[in-house]
Amino acid sequence: MSAQPALMEETGDRAGRELNTQALRADARRESLRLLALLAPSLFLVFAIIIVPIGWLFWLSLFDEAGAFSAANYARFFEQASYIKTFVTTFKVAFIVTGACVLLGYPLAYMLSQLPRRAASICLIFVILPFWTSVLVRTYAWLVILQRKGLINSWLIDLGVINQPLSLANNLSGVVIGMTHILLPFLVLPLYASMKTIDTDCLRAGMNLGAGPAATFRQIFFPLSLPGLASGVVIVFVLCLGFFVTPALMGGGKVIMWAMRMEQTTSLYSNWGAGAALGVVLLVVTLALLGLFQWLLGARATGVWSSR
């Protein structure tokens, strides 16, 4: 008799606890739904404007108008010399621009990381301001500076260095200079951010153990800065592959890069299948490079945008 109430109490307790977990679970579900509702408009827009059209382009590249499967749009890339030339040009420009960005960006980021905080933040303005200035404005500026009667040529002629104006714009060098200028901050910002996180105790320890400044840099600082450098290099390289404005305006019609080729194929020749195939391959290469980098370093390659 005396055990009965205790037993009842226990079962009641268990039932209560179960009710409680059920209520909590329902609460969590409702909470998730609310959060999803907050995300829904953004996700819908991204889905409608990016995912659906790209899926559509993918479809266009694989199926002809009758709806039959054909790989003709992709086979073309290997058969037509003009496509091969476009790819070669694109990768050539991407390699040169990325190399130039490393050569210019590494010393700059290193200097920024060594300066006192106040001086560094003043210098950083010079990196961030161009970053936020329209690509079009900066391309125009380089057109003005590099053209036949432009700044560089008239100065060099006035100084007597050259007699004939150099052709700096409307060719590969114009494209490379313009693109390097535009993409340099994309390398400097992540590199600088990663250099700032290098533990100075490591450097001091190295110097205490007798390493000179050069050895400390070579054996400690440089290896520690490599992940930041790698993330900058990947971003710059990937952005190079899809670059449109600068090559279109500064290439003088002679430097045809991937994105320009896509624009010509779709707008000029209305060949949607071929243009779409170009886009699909560009996207695959881009994602593959970013994925490879993420896999190698486990780092977020998009970090640079949050530092803008």
Add this chain to the structure above:
Amino acid sequence: MSEDFGLPISHRQRLWLYGLGGLVLLFLIAPSIIIVIMSFSDSTLLQFPPQQWSLRWYQAYFGSLEWRDATIVSVKVAVMTVLVATPLGTAAAYAINRGTLRFNGTINALLTASLIVPVILIGIGTFFLYARIGLNNTLTGLVIAHTVQALPLVVLTVLSGLRSYDMNQERVARSLGAGRVAAFWQVTMPQIRFSIVSGALFAFITSFDEVVVSLFISGGETTTLTRRMFNALRDQIDPTIAAISTCLIVLSVVLLSVAQIFGRRH
């Protein structure tokens, strides 16, 4: 001794580094400065430094109906983009920050997709889609496309604000009887408002400076300023564009300064 590191290397010993870095900084900033100075030149030849000063290119810009219309279109689209992207991005950042959703990583990747997908692909894809639903050459179409491009910046900026904010404050407000909306509006919002303003400014400038997508989906009466500039530059180098470029540079400087000031107060 360097005051940051305390390493036994003086700034003087690093002069070569500062020299090199200074040259790169000059490379970065010089084009903007040169364009600003040239825009005040009286000559059509764009000499530098200008022989005579005048405001004729600014008069050409502000006096031209075509340029004025294009500027108005760009301003309208940028303002509407801010009005759409800021609340949507803030709501999304709030949801992501809770981190309780199962596909948080995927959602994050989706929302920042427009930073990774090559812009040309967004341009061509959007044009193709809009052609089917009649949104090409409309303000609505431009605002939608620019919103997608501005969203990641708003999300990332607001998210960084939320990360340094203690969400427990909102819980306290709610346990004291405030509703969800009231708790967000009165407790959370005032503390992350600087991030939201910065996000809005980034959205504005993203839309205003955007070229590639606008090139495909704008035209006729909805031609944006950047599209008109791009087309003008394909034909010739018109000094009017130096004046317009200067205005765009000034706009970037102003918006960035405001964002900077807000960022510091935050």
